Amino acid sequence: MGYAAPAVMAGIGGVVTANPELRFGAFTTIGGMSAVAALLIGLLLMSGVGRMRWVAEAPLWAVVGGFAALGCGLGLGSAGLAADFIETVFPNRRPDWTNRIPTDFPLSGFLAGAIVTWRWRAALANQTSPKRSGRT
Numbered sequence: 001m002g003y004a005a006p007a008v009m010a011g012i013g014g015v016v017t018a019n020p021e022l023r024f025g026a027f028t029t030i031g032g033m034s035a036v037a038a039l040l041i042g043l044l045l046m047s048g049v050g051r052m053r054w055v056a057e058a059p060l061w062a063v064v065g066g067f068a069a070l071g072c073g074l075g076l077g078s079a080g081l082a083a084d085f086i087e088t089v090f091p092n093r094r095p096d097w098t099n100r101i102p103t104d105f106p107l108s109g110f111l112a113g114a115i116v117t118w119r120w121r122a123a124l125a126n127q128t129s130p131k132r133s134g135r136t
Contacts, residue, residue, distance in 0.1 A: 003038045006111045007031035025100050033078060033108035037071040038116050045120045056124060064117045071113025075106035 010030045014023030045067075049055060055063055079101050086098050 003035040029104035034112040037109040037112035067117040068114035071109035075109030079105040
């Protein structure tokens with residue numbers, strides 16, 4: 001979900017606005033960065049960090065905001081690395097789609113971090129809450 005939501009919404013936005021760059025970005029820069037950020041943050045939450053008391057018991061908005069900011073940071077760092085890599089590969093002329101990277105990577109990381117963390121906390125709450133028997 002953390003990967004799919006930003007990519008699908010960008011694709012829909014590209015179709016609605018008839019913007020071919022946005023449609024292309026939905027499955028390249030936006031989708032790719034969303035997948036990487038969702039994977040890394042998901043692995044982090046499933047590791048020991050997710051079991052830490054401050055992560056499991058802090059207010060939802062604080063945990064989601066913190067991991068969304070982490071996703072944004074991952075996006076910023078990846079954008080910097082991608083810019084260096086692209087200048088190495090294309091020293092004379094950069095492809096037009098690379099102009100989207102400084103915006104797409106941090107925004108995609110932010111959204112993926114927020115979605116993955118929100119869903120993780122919901123799953124955590126369902127695991128720890130007592131089961132209802134359905135009887136009155």
